[in-house]
Amino acid sequence: MDEAKLNDFMGKLVSDMGGAAMLASVILGDELGLYRAMADSQLTTPEALAAKTGCNPRLVREWLNANAASGYMEHHDGQFRLPEEQAMALGIEDSPVYAAGGASVIAALFHDKDKLVAAMRGDGALAWGDHHPCMFGGTERFFRPGYRTHLVASWLPALDGVVEKLKAGAKVADIGCGHGASTVVMAQAFPASRFVGFDYHAPSISTATQRAQEGGVADRASFTLGTAKDYPDNDYDLICYFDCLHDMGDPVGAAKHAYQALKADGTVLLVEPFANDTLDENMNPVGRLFYAASTFICTPNSLSQEVGLGLGAQAGEARLRKVFTEAGFSRFRRAAETPFNLILEARK
Ligand SMILES: C[S@@+](CC[C@H](N)C(=O)[O-])C[C@H]1O[C@@H](n2cnc3c(N)ncnc32)[C@H](O)[C@@H]1O
Numbered sequence: 001m002d003e004a005k006l007n008d009f010m011g012k013l014v015s016d017m018g019g020a021a022m023l024a025s026v027i028l029g030d031e032l033g034l035y036r037a038m039a040d041s042q043l044t045t046p047e048a049l050a051a052k053t054g055c056n057p058r059l060v061r062e063w064l065n066a067n068a069a070s071g072y073m074e075h076h077d078g079q080f081r082l083p084e085e086q087a088m089a090l091g092i093e094d095s096p097v098y099a100a101g102g103a104s105v106i107a108a109l110f111h112d113k114d115k116l117v118a119a120m121r122g123d124g125a126l127a128w129g130d131h132h133p134c135m136f137g138g139t140e141r142f143f144r145p146g147y148r149t150h151l152v153a154s155w156l157p158a159l160d161g162v163v164e165k166l167k168a169g170a171k172v173a174d175i176g177c178g179h180g181a182s183t184v185v186m187a188q189a190f191p192a193s194r195f196v197g198f199d200y201h202a203p204s205i206s207t208a209t210q211r212a213q214e215g216g217v218a219d220r221a222s223f224t225l226g227t228a229k230d231y232p233d234n235d236y237d238l239i240c241y242f243d244c245l246h247d248m249g250d251p252v253g254a255a256k257h258a259y260q261a262l263k264a265d266g267t268v269l270l271v272e273p274f275a276n277d278t279l280d281e282n283m284n285p286v287g288r289l290f291y292a293a294s295t296f297i298c299t300p301n302s303l304s305q306e307v308g309l310g311l312g313a314q315a316g317e318a319r320l321r322k323v324f325t326e327a328g329f330s331r332f333r334r335a336a337e338t339p340f341n342l343i344l345e346a347r348k
Pocket residue numbers: 128139140143175176177178179180181182198199200201204226227228229241242243244247248249301305
């Protein structure tokens with residue numbers, strides 16, 4: 001036993017426990033509007049913040065202390081300040097790096113612990129719809145900033161000839177659309193096109209329909225309950241999967257269905273969590289986050305469906321290429337990437 005290594009590891013573990021506790025504090029601050037109330041990056045006292053948000057001053061002070069000890073805030077003589085950079089991540093919902101909303105996904109992992117114990121002792125299955133409700137809104141808020149920032153500005157332009165079709169009027173399917181964050185972003189940018197979101201989770205379809213109304217695109221974006229292998233029509237110009245193909249039990253079956261649903265010159269846009277091809281290459285903070293989430297969410301969902309391929313959230317480009325090749329697609333390439341996503345294009 002090497003005592004120095006033990007101390008190093010205990011330090012890491014204490015830091016991780018602090019991180020987990022802080023994430024609960026982030027969720028609290030997001031729900032109570034505490035970060036939003038500090039998003040102007042001005043100095044404030046606990047009492048002033050408590051008065052502004054209608055919260056208990058003593059608890060607000062403790063929460064501020066935790067944020068200061070975590071490096072989330074600055075403190076000066078009993079006053080606290082949320083720096084501009086932290087405000088972008090925690091207090092400004094429209095910012096491209098807003099992360100506080102997505103923290104609820106991590107909360108769901110704790111809520112669902114008993115279900116995971118049962119799945120791990122059993123057949124490994126836990127369906128998407130059986131998670132704690134905070135999973136669904138959390139997922140929407142986790143991914144939406146990325147779609148708003150990248151989808152129209154860089155991901156769609158990285159595909160061969162797709163933006164021209166969308167401008168002229170294309171037919172688009174968004175498979176596994178969840179709350180429709182990606183569908184609404186695309187529909188807002190391309191009014192001449194028609195978008196249909198499909199998902200097998202009925203409550204998500206209702207929320208997505210509401211989001212299309214709120215986003216002013218209900219005339220061109222609609223949502224229908226259905227699986228990735230049974231949606232209708234065979235004249236799509238673009239079929240998209242946003243962070244969902246690896247969640248499916250039968251991704252090859254889904255890709256085969258897309259093959260027959262696409263026009264001859266149609267395109268598949270596959271957005272997946274960023275991953276390299278091997279575990280050794282994924283030893284980084286993004287790999288750590290996605291492997292852990294995949295243990296609780298993506299892999300058990302896949303195991304709950306027919307085939308149960310269990311790709312996991314860190315499948316990587318080579319494994320995803322194999323899925324599309326097996327489904328009959330002849331072209332598959334990485335069109336773009338961000339630190340969190342691979343953007344892949346498949347053509348017939
Ligand atoms: C991680 S969520 C992503 C949701 C959405 N695309 C987004 O980016 O916010 C995965 C989604 O895939 C859906 N899903 C999983 N398996 C499916 C299947 N076989 N057919 C249709 N939808 C499926 C789930 O219901 C869930 O909404």
